Amino acid sequence: MTAANHNHYILAFDQASEADFPKMGGKCASLARMIAAGVAVPAGFAVLTDAYAEFLDISGVKSALGAIIDSIEIGNVADEALKAAAIREKICSTPLPSYIEAAIRSAYLDMSPSNDLPVAVRSSATAEDLPDASFAGQQDTYLWVTSADDVVRQVRACWASLFNARAISYRAKNNLGQLEVLMSVAVQKMVNAKAAGVxxxxxxxxxxxxxxxxxxxxxxxxxxxxxxxxxxxxxxxxxxxxxxxxxxxxxxxxxxxxxxxxxxxxxxxxxxxxxxxxxxxxxxxxxxxxxxxxxxxxxxxxxxxxxxxxxxxxxxxxxxxxxxxxxxxxxxxxxxxxxxxxxxxxxxxxxxxxxxxxxx
Incomplete structure (x- = not known):
């Protein structure tokens, strides 16, 4: 991927330094670190946590989410599920600030001038993959996303997946905070896998x-x-x-x-x-x-x-x-x-x- 400048909301994996890792979340930072170490990794970019944080603040979503979060009865599975669904709906139905959306679109079109390159859109939260508190896999991944419109849509869906019931309960039990955990998103060229695993x-x-x-x-x-x-x-x-x-x-x-x-x-x-x-x-x-x-x-x-x-x-x-x-x-x-x-x-x-x- 080129080093095109999409302001402080976007960063190509191959352009990242260690100083950038706190804004990339666990998954994106790991991808960037592996590339820097010479490991073969599919190309892509991170939508940095600044984009998510600014979306919450500028759109007024943060105060609305705070009110719902304060009303959750932690440990009540039904209430957690109900409130989590309301939070996700609020995030997914709120338009992105135009300049953040433009930055995401531009970064994807740099990868795919024809607007049809299949990519994976992967959640990368700031508190995942920690040695003592890992909740990898609790947030969403979207595969074979093939247009700028869909990339923008799935970035927002990744943000919303911070608030599934399981993640809310996990953060509460581990005193991680609900709005304090931020989300970066990886947009990465899809692999046509003949085999895969762990x-x-x-x-x-x-x-x-x-x-x-x-x-x-x-x-x-x-x-x-x-x-x-x-x-x-x-x-x-x-x-x-x-x-x-x-x-x-x-x-x-x-x-x-x-x-x-x-x-x-x-x-x-x-x-x-x-x-x-x-x-x-x-x-x-x-x-x-x-x-x-x-x-x-x-x-x-x-x-x-x-x-x-x-x-x-x-x-x-x-x-x-x-x-x-x-x-x-x-x-x-x-x-x-x-x-x-x-x-x-x-x-x-x-x-x-x-x-x-x-x-x-």
């Missing part, structure tokens, strides 16, 4: 940092991230980079791009492909290398979203979509392993990984 640089079951655990499925990764499908599961030994376990699930549907319909569709997978692995062993190792590299660059265990882009050539088609700190085992002191004498490769690996264990 990779964790430790075992989420027991915190073992000698392993990389990969969940994968055909098509886009949203059904994997959301838990809608049972993915294939691969375990890779982190030092020797060998696949040590694989569990291939029966996958009966996939979320894919339909170019004719210009949207994503949930497609039934033909029977003969359902039990095939979504990744070759070579692709599993490439995903593991990406995750391991991100752990090293970011300085802590990572939860990585990735995709293999069918539109890119082999060897250049693995892209990172997000990398966030792992938030469960990273907060625990690793239990000391039992003092047994391991034989063969297990003993070698224990010796090689002992510095990591000591740091925990």
């Amino acid at each position: 990779a964790m640089t430790l075992d989420p079951i027991n915190g073992d940092r000698t392993k990389i655990v990969i969940d994968a499925a055909f098509g886009l990764g949203e059904p994997v991230v959301s838990g809608e499908i049972t993915p294939d599961n691969f375990v890779v030994e982190k030092v020797m980079m060998q696949v040590t376990k694989r569990r291939i699930a029966e996958k009966d549907h996939e979320l894919v791009a339909d170019r004719a319909l210009r949207r994503t569709v949930d497609r039934v997978i033909e029977p003969e492909r359902r039990t095939q692995p979504s990744l070759t062993d070579g692709e599993v190792i490439e995903v593991a290398r990406l995750a391991k590299s991100l752990e090293r660059k970011m300085g802590c265990p990572q939860d990585v979203e990735w995709a293999i882009d069918a539109d890119l050539p082999d060897g250049e088609n693995l892209v990172a979509l997000q990398s966030r700190p792992e938030t469960v085992w990273s907060q625990k002191k690793a239990q000391a392993p039992a003092k047994t004498y391991a034989m063969g490769i297990e003993g070698v690996l224990g010796t090689l990984m002992s510095p990591l264990s000591a740091k925990n």
Whole structure:
């Protein structure tokens, strides 16, 4: 993306510096940080938190939301849902200030002069992906958005998704404030994923940092991230980079791009492909290398979203979509392993990984 200036509401990922990260939210800052580190990431830009904050103030939405928020009975699920819906309706029905809308349109048209490039519009809140308070996945993502009009509409929908009932309850329980959390939005070139998923640089079951655990499925990764499908599961030994376990699930549907319909569709997978692995062993190792590299660059265990882009050539088609700190085992002191004498490769690996264990 070019370095075109869309005033202080828009910032291309590849133009961001660390000083910009507080206004980019967790997701956008992560994308910018990965690009700066040389990781392959689809191009795009952030609609900065200044745009959201100014929308609330200039349009008078903030006072209206404050009144509704003050009336919420936290812990009453029905009341939380009712008030959350009212807040979202207020945000979605209020026009953007013309200059903010113009900045968003101009940034998208820089990416797509023909006004038809498919992009993902992704929420990026300022309090998400924190090591001690992560609510990644609570806000909305919109896929295969293909015009400036729709980009503007979905940016506002992302802002509104700050106020779903789950997010309101989470912020209340963690004393994060309701109007204090701001929202940036990522607008990013869509990936035509033939396979996608998540990779964790430790075992989420027991915190073992000698392993990389990969969940994968055909098509886009949203059904994997959301838990809608049972993915294939691969375990890779982190030092020797060998696949040590694989569990291939029966996958009966996939979320894919339909170019004719210009949207994503949930497609039934033909029977003969359902039990095939979504990744070759070579692709599993490439995903593991990406995750391991991100752990090293970011300085802590990572939860990585990735995709293999069918539109890119082999060897250049693995892209990172997000990398966030792992938030469960990273907060625990690793239990000391039992003092047994391991034989063969297990003993070698224990010796090689002992510095990591000591740091925990």
